[in-house]
Amino acid sequence: MAAHRVLLLGGNGKVARLLTPMLLQRSWEVASIIRSPDQVAELQQIGAQTNHKGKLDVLVRSIEDVKSEAQAKTLIDEVKPDYVVWSAGAAGKGAPERTEAIDRDAACHFIRASVATPSITKFILISFNSCRYEKMSWVTEEHWQEYLKTTRNPLNRYYEAKIVADKVLWEEGKKRKDFAAVSLRPGILTMEPVGGVALGKYPRVAGTTSRPSLAFRPGYPRYAALLGSHPTFHNFRRFGRVRMRLLLIAQDRVAALEQQLDQIDEQEDRQLFLGCMRRDKNVERQQVLSDLKAALAEYDDMLEKCRTVVSLPASRGRDVQNLRKWVDGTACLDRQESSYLEHENDLINPVKSLEKSTAYTESFVEECIFWLETLMHKSLLSCHSCYGSAFGPDDYFDEDTKFIGAYSGNYAVRRGISHDPIVLHPSEGI
Template sequence: MATTKVLLLGGHGKIALHLTPLLLAKSWNVTSVVRNSDHESEITALGANKPGKIDVLVDSLDDVTSIDRAEKVLDKVNPDIVVFSAGAGGKGGPSRTKAVDEVAAKHYITASVNRPSVKKFLMVSYIASRRGRPSWWTDDDQAAAENVNTKILPAYFAAKVEADEHLAAAAKKRNEKDSSFQAINLRPGTLKDDPSDGKVLLGKTPARGDVSRESVARVAAALLERSDTRGWYDLLNGDEPIDDAVARCVKEGWDSIEGEDLDRIYARSV
């Protein structure tokens, strides 16, 4: 059986640094994309005593201004799975946020979804990245989300919601021809550096709350390991073991995209 190959975009981010050894422990090979070559040794060290192989590719998402640039990286790596765990992190202002979180993300989404050999695409987004109001949110949830999206992180919201909708639309078209393709959108709450206790709240969650970055990585690994995970997964700290939470969401057919204008999203040009 061929070894699973993962392209991890934003490889030096805190979630990605937690995720990399989890993927390597599955005997998967990971190509971690970073823009600063100084981080190469730190990432390479994550492969110590792991059965999978780690490679580092120095390439800047700021320069992914066309689908051709994304396709060149995909040609080089030939991944089965693409994970977008990158973000401008507020560095460089709104223009860089748009360049990385929207423009580069959309080019990688399109290039990946159009490539039959890519079987899964996982996006790390955030819990309030949506234009609609889900039925399970309270008035306070909605007010908190609006405050984040319009006053605290307006440029980030504008970029992320565009990328999230683009992935949903592209995946819908891919699934019409290939029902096995998995587009996974993992949507954590406020990120914290606390150690994970292995328990989460996944699926129908409030719009507010914290979650460990390590838990985000562990949930991402659990979602990628299965062949039946797809759609939007909202994530906070909680009381349910991670594998049980993922299995429950799958059994329930849960998708947190519920409440969005799907006709508009699926009509998008991708």
């Protein structure tokens, strides 16, 4: 894979801090833009702690002071990136003018300047899940009004700034066929472990999204992060059948050598050799004993390991079901390589099981949640693309635009429920 140079705007943000080492590990070059010289040493330390062949440049610049497309173009020309990631923002904090200057005006300037730069082929905007002019057709009016009341209205100035940037990204992205404009619209960001993502039209807007889920790339990086986020996801094959098969082979090898030793002893014509090991000159017997020692050690080792594995508790059906739904929903793993989850009777969890009362309560609550989710929307985990609107009526987007609603977060109730709406244009993704 060719190395890319990424302009990371807002490099000191939590999402950017998670993303930076991942890009460096891919041997990419990262130009991280921050506003304070006090942040330089800490960011450089993040780069130094990463085992990589990439290059990290930390530049101190004030994005808030970018007042025109020309000024944005000056920074782009200085860095010379081919990808741009917008992770900057006032997040509604400080004076209203600051939110408008950064989240709206500066973002729009960098979007336009990036589209006007032929060498830049991708712009990723970390946006806001409320960036819509109108209710989506698949969301109920009751839920939409509740969401406006509890989430968007309190952040209305932030919304007004982000919606403008999203629309500019959509409009500018259509100007070039070789340009991928990506609006990543998570819910309220948390530092919870990465969770599952399911694709499709999701009937709710509110939710939380872990910052790590925005950083780990689809595939094994994201799947491994999910497994590491909670012990209930630590489900692996016991391989009971093949383990017994290999144990039987090892046992038979010891038995065959034992039989061979008995035959040698029976045919021995010198009683002295049988009565004194120090004077035993039978080379064949010595070789069999040596082979027997190695075979028996291997057998004992396999037997002990088998005892450990066999005694591990079986995976709970609900935990396996959660993983299977995540894999089916994200489609980020090869089907053949994720098929191990289909061997439910052969799956184990090496982590100490939960107390019975806790496990029962958790299972009951999860069952209620899944029942309600199924009742509300049968296609929760369907993996498909659909044409829809991010800003208004369903026909607002043209046919080159794809909307993907993503349900993100661990399915278990202890991690909560969230989702990540994502807008891609053209159909190329991150």
